[in-house]
Amino acid sequence: MLEGAFNVDYFVLLIGLLLIAGVITTKFSTKLGVPSLVLFILVGMLVGSDGLGFIYFDNAKHAQLIGIVALVIILFEGGLETKWSNVRPVMWPSLSLATLGVVLTTTIVAFAAKLILNVSYTEAFLFGAIVGSTDAAAVFAVLKGKNIRPKLASTLEAESGTNDPMAVFLTISFIEILLASDPNYFTLVGNFFWQMGFGLFIGLALGKLASISINKINLDSSGLYPVFALAFALLTYSIAAFIGASGLLAVYVAALVIGNNDLTYRQSIFRFNEGFAWMMQILMFVILGLLVFPGQLFQWDIIWKGLLLSIILMLVARPIAVFISTFKLGYGRKERIFLSWAGLRGAVPIVLATFPMIAGVPNSQLFFNVVFFVVLTSTLVQGSTITLVASKLGLTGPKKITPMHSLELVSIGKANAEIIEFHVEEDADVVGLSLSTINFPTGTLINAIIRKDQLVTPTGDTTIQEDDILYILVSRIHKKQVETLLKKKKEVNIEELDFEQEKSS
Template sequence: MEPGTLLLLVGGLLAVSMAVALGAARLGVPTLVAFLALGMLLGSDGPGGIDFDDAELARTVGIAGLAAILYEGGLSTSWRRLRRVAVPAALLATIGVVATAVLAGLVAHGLFDLSWLEAVLLGAVVASTDAAAVFATLRFTHIRRRVARTLEAETGLNDPVAIALTIGLIDWIVDPTFGFPDLVLAVVQQLALGLVVGVVLGAAAMWAFARLPHSIGAFAPVASVATAALTFGVADTIGGSGFLAVYLVGLAVGSTPSRYRRQLVAFHEGLAFLAQVAMFVVLGLLVFPSELPAVALPGIVLAALLVLVIRPAAVWIATAFSDFTHRERALLGWAGLRGAVPIVLATFVLSSEVGEADTIFNAVFFVVVVSTLVQGTTLEWVAERLDLIDPRPDVVAPPLEVDALGSLELVEFDVAGDHSIAGVVVRELGLPRTALIAVVARGNETIPPRGSTTIESGDRLFVLAPRESRPELEDVFARWRQRV
């Protein structure tokens, strides 16, 4: 294919994807489902007529895309936000995933013509919540902070567990000498090595990004992509979980006070969107609508039970000794969105020698569609009914502009009720000497602050500071966010 033709096709596909995303947003349809439908329309059973059945290529695209999404999820967060929910999130990501795999396997064995191991494999494939779906949904919802952060941490951690479990079960099915002890060892080895690589390279990345000179600031996104690729490659090469490692390194970079953090987050949000488009279009091409009716009814039943029974039961098992309220556990149970990860894992099965791979792949399609349409569109509504909505301050336009030469910047900071600066007067905020509070937005009014002005919950602070002092300012913001 000529380079011009290839670029024309790629550009056209991206333009169509943007139009699909815009149309889906206006119609209230989840974009993930819209991209999946676009892939199906382009496939051999659709008007596009593209004959695509390369499961290995789909798996490669899915792995690269999922790594980009997990890195962006970690980068958009920070350890400071997640450390208070690390334990329950880790329990949901481990005990919750195993419980979901076993319970879903029990149901799948009765619904499909699968052996016990194949049924549990199907359960493992659909066991994890999806990073792309959860991050995208939480970005536009106002769910109470503790529950939202638990979901953020869980979805970043449970994908590696589900992936390791899926790979181990595939090995068990295709290799007669493989057994349960080998499965446990393989899962533990992948997670342990991924954890070590993530921690070591995360520490190195924090050191490097905190000292990235201004002279090469334009290359910060390149350095970030290189960091993610090297992390995944190192972990995968030594037999560890590249997904766990890349999420942890993204979390480390996102926790680093740096003048480039906002630039990196914006860049990787776009890259993650591109990854979603590529993943779901390619995965949609692998779906043959003519094969779906045979598994439609049992697939929908499995999806319904996963939403209504299996995920809630797994959450209650994993959080049995936590201090979550019944309402919070109910919302965690409802928030088990399935998306790209189960379909990517289904391509692992499809490219293996598992006998019922096609059945598993088609069943996963229904699980993803039902979960995305039902849970993805009702999550905030359910949170409202459970009284777990955290009100946000109204959007306030910046009340002033800063100098056009770009030596100063205006940085916003939203004050929550549990932040350490709520109730503190301006003179005690501990700002750098080169920074000042320019304006305090409170409700519908703007307040020129004095030293005696008291900061209240819900205020939005506009901090004026030189661009080169951004790392120091981020450290101050970190102290402000500490809970009282």
């Protein structure tokens, strides 16, 4: 009994130390210019059996389970933070990249894998499918806080959030072809449309249901609202998976619906899921680092094959897929070059590489090691240079405003009121107006203004400036009216605009 208690305490201690190490590495990653995901993997490799030997872990099934749960939470958080107004203009290019782009990448990498790994064509296409999609965890983590042009950032985020189902479908299909004596190809094609169609439907339906439920239910503790929202993410994935639809697509779509609705305790839900997604990201990449044995990975045979396939993926397969998938869809040459370079691989390929291992596919261990090496080089090389490449191509946008959140944003359930946060854009109609001249609904109160990281105590004579962050106490019935008022754009004088254009020309 004492020995069992010691083992549990030892396990809890290790989890605590790993999470602390993961959080600290995010600080070092910023200074070193290296994506934190790489450092999480290295932490796992360091404490594993081939490193310091603290943890022996070689269970692919457990790694797959942890990876899928973590991906659900990460996709949910990413979808919550994604604005539909940014995604809508790039929806078709993103879907093209998520479907046609994955197929093209898979095909090109497959022919390279056939020659380099000396495997059958079906096995080569399996390898191509595993590394064919970009990774939501890697893309969301690397782009967070970067001043990449919104159009490009939204394209990459929407692509990474929707291309996992295609990669999962292709991976499972090629495994079935390898293991089945007489595979039914028509069934596989029908299964694809079932997965995508019903995954989309379930995501939309449960996203709407979750939004209504969160706003209608009156819970005793505000801390239960984020848990309630997260429960819908897990429920969405499980229902979709239960009927054979794409659970990952359903979760991302549901999160988009929820995140773009007005929610009670909105900021609490967002902040909770942001922190939980970071925790799962740390846990997932550390576990995947534990699963690999450096002694097997860093062998010359794996190194040169992995490097060659990484180069082909980054410099040949991904660019060709991007240029074809976005043909005549409103992207310039420089933008397509950037999209090609920003196609990060991460946890999804590693998790998918466990599928052949569990199914007992020949060469599955070779695939896992090479995939791991490809992901490591992709994240390290591409992830650490995304901002630099965007800057060189002239594709950086205005510096992102990151609110200090010095005020706790709350919903006051008993009083039927909320404190909301609003970022004032430069073309807003209220810019230059004093608070006393703005026709706010009765009972609305501007509690604080954050201006250039400084707190401004508002009075009636305070003038609103661009990039101000307003904290507003408002009743729920007037919340929409206040938001509409603040979002109203300045009217453009056509004659003045024509004059300015003639003057500049």
